[in-house]
Amino acid sequence: MTFYEKELHSIRRIVYSNEGQIKTVIGIRNYIDHNYDANLNLDVLSHIRFVSKYHMLRLFKKYYGQTPRQYLIDKRIEISKGHLQDGMSVTESCFAVGFESVTSFSTLFKTKTGKTPTEFQKEQLSRSKID
Amino acid sequence: MKVTLISIPVRDQEKALKFYTEILGFIKKKDMPLGGGNRWLTIVSAEWQDGPELLLEPGPIHFEPCKVYQDALMEAGYPYTQFDVKNVVTEYERLTKLGVEFSMKPTEMGTVKVAVFNDTCGNNIQLVEEL
Numbered sequence: 146m147t148f149y150e151k152e153l154h155s156i157r158r159i160v161y162s163n164e165g166q167i168k169t170v171i172g173i174r175n176y177i178d179h180n181y182d183a184n185l186n187l188d189v190l191s192h193i194r195f196v197s198k199y200h201m202l203r204l205f206k207k208y209y210g211q212t213p214r215q216y217l218i219d220k221r222i223e224i225s226k227g228h229l230q231d232g233m234s235v236t237e238s239c240f241a242v243g244f245e246s247v248t249s250f251s252t253l254f255k256t257k258t259g260k261t262p263t264e265f266q267k268e269q270l271s272r273s274k275i276d
Numbered sequence: 277m278k279v280t281l282i283s284i285p286v287r288d289q290e291k292a293l294k295f296y297t298e299i300l301g302f303i304k305k306k307d308m309p310l311g312g313g314n315r316w317l318t319i320v321s322a323e324w325q326d327g328p329e330l331l332l333e334p335g336p337i338h339f340e341p342c343k344v345y346q347d348a349l350m351e352a353g354y355p356y357t358q359f360d361v362k363n364v365v366t367e368y369e370r371l372t373k374l375g376v377e378f379s380m381k382p383t384e385m386g387t388v389k390v391a392v393f394n395d396t397c398g399n400n401i402q403l404v405e406e407l
Binding site: 147148149150153156157160161167170171174208209259 | 278352353354355379380383385386387390392400406407
């Protein structure tokens with residue numbers, strides 16, 4: 146066993162010893178991955194695993210380093226990129242990933258990717274034409 | 277400021293290019309001569325071609341401390357960097373069949389599963405799958 150692997154095992158003992166908590170957060174993350182287009186909030190997410198919402202929030206942050214909300218937003222933006230690349234309109238892409246306002250979707254998209262959805266789509270489509 | 281590039285030290289750029297493209301499946305993005313047989317050589321992920329570029333830099337050949345550091349990491353089994361995969365076990369099996377050597381088999385670490393292989397260019401690389 147390498148020195149690195151020994152170090153990992155010791156980290157696992159310190160950080161990942163509570164299997165119940167790990168099951169809970171993995172379950173919540175999987176739920177977000179499959180239901181990113183639904184209206185997800187702390188109440189919905191905490192009900193899935195029968196934990197209180199602030200406990201769930203703390204656990205998720207502890208094991209994934211970001212809040213469920215931040216994780217959900219990143220997931221939605223990532224998937225909307227695929228829709229835009231496939232030629233779906235900005236409005237359709239926005240609703241398809243669960244955002245309710247096109248304006249806030251566009252602003253968020255620009256903050257996260259550096260481009261507006263329209264700019265991103267133009268660039269992607271023109272790139273595929275050149276290829 | 278934007279993060280668009282990460283670099284990885286390699287002993288032989290041509291060998292590294294072959295390994296990273298033919299075995300791991302990356303795609304060559306930039307290849308410019310820098311004099312003395314050195315190249316500005318970058319690759320990108322095939323499934324995320326506008327993601328960050330990975331610079332295969334010949335540091336260990338020209339700068340002794342780089343070689344010393346790289347050797348020490350290799351000796352201890354420490355990964356120089358890590359790549360995200362959808363399924364660590366599938367990649368482990370695919371790469372093992374292609375003759376890639378793993379110093380750490382797929383191992384669960386709480387909310388992630390990791391494995392470590394030798395890139396044949398002086399580095400250990402970790403594969404990680406978020407659970």
